[in-house]
Amino acid sequence: MTVMVSRSGHHEDTKSLLCFQHCDRHTNIVCFMVPEVCPLCHQNTALTESRVPPFRLSSPFTSSLQSSCCIAVKPTNGTFTRNYTTSANLHVGITDSHGRMFDFDEEGLHRDSVWPECLTISLLPMTGLDSRQWDMRLHQYVNPMVWTAYRYNEEHKNCFDFVLGFLHWLNLHHTFPEFSDKQSFITHFLLKRTTKVGQFISMYRQVEQFGFLCQTACPS
Structure with missing residues (x-):
């Protein structure tokens, strides 16, 4: 993909x-x-x-501002209701406990983006963290010196690597096989959920x- x-x-x-x-x-x-x-x-x-x-x-869609401690997914271009197809490219990000979005693309790290129509997956119950701990770990992870436009690569360091890296930092890949690598994350975690919204x-x-x-x- x-x-x-x-x-x-x-x-x-x-x-x-x-x-x-x-x-x-x-x-x-x-x-x-x-x-x-x-x-x-x-x-x-x-x-x-x-x-x-x-x-x-x-x-099934919501605003990122109303979604705390989540992975958020949207089409790279446009919205789910207007533009999504099964072959559409997806963009993912992470929200903190206040619904603030953190995402990474060819322009580098973005903070406080607002996605008016996205699919969200709550992760806090999987982590054993409370919302304060989640925020602390997330804010430590999103180092602007690491997630720079210069380091972006379409295949090997993109938004999926950004989100998956955070999940690995939380050691979730040891418990949940779908977080073990990028292909499993996309196929068994993200696409499984986007398929359900087709109806x-x-x-x-x-x-x-x-x-x-x-x-x-x-x-x-």
Whole structure:
């Protein structure tokens, strides 16, 4: 897997997905805004009662500012909902207990980056550290003299090496095989998680294209 690392481009706000049932208990309607006319019975939704009122679907993505002591993942270019494909390059970073992001790319070490839409994996329970200890270890690790633009290498010293180096510094690779080397970290830890968000991304893009999506409701 070729790893290309760069800063995030322009961010467009991600809208929340809503879900409701209007006239058919077997069909969920997913949308950003409740359509004026039901796509199934063609009645005015404002003048007729919905079987299940609109509720917000939980998103697998969050802002890095709301994610403490985590590994954060995002597409190198763009966002998950707009740009991600299974062949897209990924960028990773680490947050402290206040949600401050630390990441490394061809420009060197970055502090306090904000990733409005990222996938986060909490690591604190794996470490046995408390948040104060995590911050102390992280701030010791992110030495700007070590993580310089001059030392960046697209294949051998990139954002994945930055994050994996911290996990090794915490000795997590002795307990968790997926942290043993970069290929295991990417394949068995990161890609395993990004694959699971595919269904949400597919729904989001279909709603964006057609205005709504009708889905068969799971039996209760």
